[in-house]
Amino acid sequence: MSDPRLQMSSVSQASVLATNKVLRNTYALLSATLIFSALMAALSTVLHVGHGTSLICSFAALALIWFVLPRTAESAAGIAVVFAFTGLLGFGLGPVLNFYLNMAHGAQAIATSLGGTAVVFIGLSGYALATQRDFSFLGGFLFSGLMVVLLAALAGIFLNMPGLWLAINAAVILIFSGFILFDTSRIINGGVTNYVIATTSIYLSIYNIFISLLHLVGFAGND
Amino acid sequence: MDWMKFAYAALVVALLIFIFPAAKYWLKNSPKAERGDWQAFLLPISLVVLFVIGLMWIVSQ
Numbered sequence: 001m002s003d004p005r006l007q008m009s010s011v012s013q014a015s016v017l018a019t020n021k022v023l024r025n026t027y028a029l030l031s032a033t034l035i036f037s038a039l040m041a042a043l044s045t046v047l048h049v050g051h052g053t054s055l056i057c058s059f060a061a062l063a064l065i066w067f068v069l070p071r072t073a074e075s076a077a078g079i080a081v082v083f084a085f086t087g088l089l090g091f092g093l094g095p096v097l098n099f100y101l102n103m104a105h106g107a108q109a110i111a112t113s114l115g116g117t118a119v120v121f122i123g124l125s126g127y128a129l130a131t132q133r134d135f136s137f138l139g140g141f142l143f144s145g146l147m148v149v150l151l152a153a154l155a156g157i158f159l160n161m162p163g164l165w166l167a168i169n170a171a172v173i174l175i176f177s178g179f180i181l182f183d184t185s186r187i188i189n190g191g192v193t194n195y196v197i198a199t200t201s202i203y204l205s206i207y208n209i210f211i212s213l214l215h216l217v218g219f220a221g222n223d
Numbered sequence: 224m225d226w227m228k229f230a231y232a233a234l235v236v237a238l239l240i241f242i243f244p245a246a247k248y249w250l251k252n253s254p255k256a257e258r259g260d261w262q263a264f265l266l267p268i269s270l271v272v273l274f275v276i277g278l279m280w281i282v283s284q
Binding site for chain 1: 228230231232234236237238243249255256263268271272274278281
């Protein structure tokens with residue numbers, strides 16, 4: 001009869017290997033989708049895409065993660081869906097990027113926001129990986145915070161209050177920073193075993209942090 | 224343009240509907256925080272706050 005301790009050890013080793021595989025695949029797919037998304041954003045900037053097209057891209061991206069991704073996440077088609085989703089969101093960035101590029105220090109604001117987003121993402125992911133802490137206790141807090149921010153954004157669309165938008169952007173950065181910790185720790189602790197889903201979640205955090213940071217940095221630079 | 228405002232509002236409402244089931248699930252099923260968990264969360268988040276304030280300060284100079 002085999003030693004139960006040996007069996008336990010091989011089970012935990014297999015679990016660690018599986019977690020590492022999900023993590024490796026997630027970061028590989030995330031890198032590829034971020035590059036693709038940046039290329040699509042550059043294309044839409046060159047084409048001077050309007051707000052209407054950007055809005056259609058956002059609706060299409062939402063439809064993809066709502067109706068298509070859950071059905072395809074376990075298959076190879078899921079990868080194509082993630083590329084389509086991130087490409088649409090990247091393409092939808094055109095009007096915002098053009099708005100800032102037409103400002104005096106707009107290019108600087110975009111570069112600063114890109115660098116800032118990279119620092120926040122690498123720092124928080126590194127922290128979650130180094131501490132190996134389970135941040136899943138944040139789930140209720142982060143999702144309810146996101147609902148409150150969305151309700152505030154809904155009000156902000158109809159109320160002309162720049163201060164409200166600044167507060168919303170600051171809250172978005174904090175909430176999605178929390179989501180980076182939450183999602184990374186769920187991968188580490190085996191809560192997410194599908195790298196397509198994990199990539200989508202982390203991409204959304206990076207995307208939202210970048211947009212909000214761009215608005216805050218643009219505001220600070222009087223743009 | 225007014226129709227754009229309503230279209231953006233429709234997008235936000237759709238996002239709210241999309242997120243609601245996950246919010247409900249996590250509000251019910253989030254594990255309780257253990258001793259030190261909130262400190263472990265607040266430490267990096269405070270650094271993010273300081274970093275963003277720093278970036279805004281640098282850009283405003």
